[in-house]
Amino acid sequence: MAAIFNEMHDKAEQVRSPYLRIDEWLGTLKKKDVERATREAEARFRRQGITFAVYGNNEASERLIPFDIVPRVFAASEWRRLTAGIEQRVRALNAFIHDIYHRQEILRAGRVPQDIIINNAAFVPEMVGVDPARGIYAHVIGIDIVRISENEFYVLEDNCRTPSGVSYMLEDRETMMHLFPELFLRQRVAPVENYPAMLRSTLESVAPPACKGEPTIVVLTPGIHNSAFFEHAFLADEMGAELCEGSDLFVQDGFLYMRTTQAPQRVDVVYRRIDDAFLDPLTFKPDSGIGVPGIFDVYRAGRVTIVNAPGSGIADDKGVYTYIPEVIEFYTGEKPLLKNVKTWRCSETKSLQYVLEHLSELVVKEVHGSGGYGMLVGPTSSKREIEAFRAKLKARPDNYIAQPTLALSAVPTFTASGIAPRHVDLRPFVLSGDRVRITPGGLTRVALKKGSLVVNSSQGGGTKDTWVLED
Amino acid sequence: MLGRTASSLFWMSRYMERAENLARLLEVGHRISLMPGRIEGHRDEWRSTLLSSACEQPYLQKHSEVTAEKVIDFIVFDEDNPTSIRSVVRTARNNARAVRTALTRDVWESINSTWNELVTIKPQDMTKDRIPVFLDWVKQHSMSFRGAVLGTMLRNENYYFSQLGNFIERADNTARILDVKYFILLPKPTDVGSDLDAHQWAQILRSVSAHRAYRWFYRDSAYKPWLVAEFLILREEMPRSLLFSYQWIFTALSGLAALHGKTYACHTQAGEILSMLRNGRMEDIFQSGLHEYLQQFINANNALSMQIGRTYNFP
Structure with a gap:
């Protein structure tokens, strides 16, 4: 593994310019101030109910995602470079999904193998020939990005289905402004609070052709037991949209309606936070109790917009991921600005052999896994863990991909033994509608355990406020 | 909504x-x-x-x-x-x-x-x-x-539905306490007027936090059954009484009617219960039986609750 890039201190132990003020501030902070602030932040999150349910535990164990008070900072110029790459990537992803469900030019051109698309669980045949408003499929994308040096950013994953975490981006900022208002007086930090308004504009811009006048927007949630329920309620509230469960919506005479205390009301745009499979029991999983029977037919008829479009997952599948640089070149004619991580597909004999020989250096993930479950991080695993994983990998090689262990950048973080660097990633939230909108900031996740590279909240990761400085 | x-x-x-x-x-x-x-x-x-x-x-x-x-x-x-x-x-x-x-x-x-x-x-x-x-x-x-x-x-639908739940529950609760404690625990005529009797009445009032209010209101050292019953059923001054609860229920339903520009069967039902309470007289209630009266009220209150659910499309 290469040397770790510390975002606050460069190699000469000089403070990098975006962190100058943070460095000064940290010098003035006393341990007890930090402890008090951390306690206040936690009390704030708990009081507001910003908790997530850990699956398999009962409701008494709603957890908080730990919040670290040291912000992660980007200079305006760094952010501009990053967003250029992000915008290029999301435009290509949407063009790709459109193509896959229409003429499949990229398959005909042989740039992506047909087999990997057609036989993919994330490919939704029912979407073939459907024309969503403005040709946009993945309206909300959360791209997971890691940094390994001053100028090297890698995309780990494109979350094109129902990415979550944006409420943490917003609440982390609120909390920082509440706890340390003076920090925001010392320098200009680009605000993130416009995200809900931007989301609303994006949703309005993709209202279906059948909608005349101001569109009625709803957020569709699986309900209060979902781990991201707080975020669903939060976004609905901030957007001024109704928060619906499947049973609140129904189809009649070819349109979608919600049950209100008065006459049924037409719904034009559904920002759904439930998976494709559960969306419509008449089209997908017949035993889904959280979907809306018949919604897919209304969608096909262009009378409602579903955000993100069903079938968008084809663009963030881990098997398809390895082809994204090709995808970007194919649709934009440009070289990708953001790099992909080198990936071995274990389904290929040669790759599998390489992976088996280098397990202690690699990260191995399930093709369809998420949340940091079921993965091996070679360098931080014991011999026994590696051998146990080897057996699983041999039994089902096509279920895995492998990547080199990246030296994720580190940012100062409060730990039991004072300030110490901890590894981070970044999930900016990208909106596509009439145009591409990117909030200056995102969700920074931090691995709180020393040396750990797994930032997922389900695996003990925390979050940080993410700053983009203005020029 | x-x-x-x-x-x-x-x-x-x-x-x-x-x-x-x-x-x-x-x-x-x-x-x-x-x-x-x-x-x-x-x-x-x-x-x-x-x-x-x-x-x-x-x-x-x-x-x-x-x-x-x-x-x-x-x-x-x-x-x-x-x-x-x-x-x-x-x-x-x-x-x-x-x-x-x-x-x-x-x-x-x-x-x-x-x-x-x-x-x-x-x-x-x-x-x-x-x-x-x-x-x-x-x-x-x-x-x-x-x-x-x-x-x-805000005094809008949110508030009115919340008030309806609050007062339908309170009315149900007060009626049930009065009914259970009075009818089930005090059937023996020999007990009437005994220490036990006074004690039981004090309890009923305590269950609705009204034992002191009762004294202030009636200026009476003894608990008289018809007064306790009157206090909990017919007095609009008493915030846990049935009449008080129904005044709030009626106000909330009227608020909804004004917002929606419509009245429904539940408005009529609530109006009937309210006027029954407003025009009620303790002599009549005891004559026809307090237990029967309370049972009838509890049923009517439940029926109203269900009707509200049907009218406003509760799932």
Whole structure:
């Protein structure tokens, strides 16, 4: 593994310019101030109910995602470079999904193998020939990005289905402004609070052709037991949209309606936070109790917009991921600005052999896994863990991909033994509608355990406020 | 507004009101069990507590004998009991979570902190001496919730549905306490006028936090059955009486009618119950039977609750 890039201190132990003020501030902070602030932040999150349910535990164990008070900072110029790459990537992803469900030019051109698309669980045949408003499929994308040096950013994953975490981006900022208002007086930090308004504009811009006048927007949630329920309620509230469960919506005479205390009301745009499979029991999983029977037919008829479009997952599948640089070149004619991580597909004999020989250096993930479950991080695993994983990998090689262990950048973080660097990633939230909108900031996740590279909240990761400085 | 949102607001308030009423009932039960010399009939007290809180059937399925410890545990903590304090606060909070967008921050934080604190209280820590403090805590939190509703919610649909839940529950509760304690516990004519009798009446009033109010209002040292009944049924000055509850219910329904520009069958039903209470006379009520009167009221109140649900598309 290469040397770790510390975002606050460069190699000469000089403070990098975006962190100058943070460095000064940290010098003035006393341990007890930090402890008090951390306690206040936690009390704030708990009081507001910003908790997530850990699956398999009962409701008494709603957890908080730990919040670290040291912000992660980007200079305006760094952010501009990053967003250029992000915008290029999301435009290509949407063009790709459109193509896959229409003429499949990229398959005909042989740039992506047909087999990997057609036989993919994330490919939704029912979407073939459907024309969503403005040709946009993945309206909300959360791209997971890691940094390994001053100028090297890698995309780990494109979350094109129902990415979550944006409420943490917003609440982390609120909390920082509440706890340390003076920090925001010392320098200009680009605000993130416009995200809900931007989301609303994006949703309005993709209202279906059948909608005349101001569109009625709803957020569709699986309900209060979902781990991201707080975020669903939060976004609905901030957007001024109704928060619906499947049973609140129904189809009649070819349109979608919600049950209100008065006459049924037409719904034009559904920002759904439930998976494709559960969306419509008449089209997908017949035993889904959280979907809306018949919604897919209304969608096909262009009378409602579903955000993100069903079938968008084809663009963030881990098997398809390895082809994204090709995808970007194919649709934009440009070289990708953001790099992909080198990936071995274990389904290929040669790759599998390489992976088996280098397990202690690699990260191995399930093709369809998420949340940091079921993965091996070679360098931080014991011999026994590696051998146990080897057996699983041999039994089902096509279920895995492998990547080199990246030296994720580190940012100062409060730990039991004072300030110490901890590894981070970044999930900016990208909106596509009439145009591409990117909030200056995102969700920074931090691995709180020393040396750990797994930032997922389900695996003990925390979050940080993410700053983009203005020029 | 979504029908489900209206329903959640209604049930959120209903369950918070119920938590408070359960705490009052237990307070009375606990008080009796501490009485020196043990007033005769105290064992029935726990049975009547179970009856008034509509918990007797589920309790008897789980326990064969009625003891103070078991009843308290069952009504406070038992998760198998859907109307234990713990269960109703949880249900209230789940309803509140589902309609976060319809609540003010103060209302949400009040109900959320109640639940967050409640889950840290362990049944094994609830020794006898800590019960009164705990029950006070429950009442205070229910009142802080109600204060947040009254003080911060816009007078719109959200508020009206929440008020409906609150007062339908309160009316039901007051009617049931009066019915159970009066009809079931005082059937023997020999008891009338005895110490036990006076004691039972004091309890009924305590269950609705009205024993002092009664004295101020009637300036009477003795508890007279018809006055106690009148106080809890027909007096609009008494905030837990049936008439008081129905005035609020009627106001909330009128508010909805003004917003929607429509009245429905539930408006007629509520109007009929209200005028029955306004025009009621204690002589008539006792003549035709207090128990029958209360049963009829409880049924009409339930029917109204169901009708409201149907009218406004509760799921």
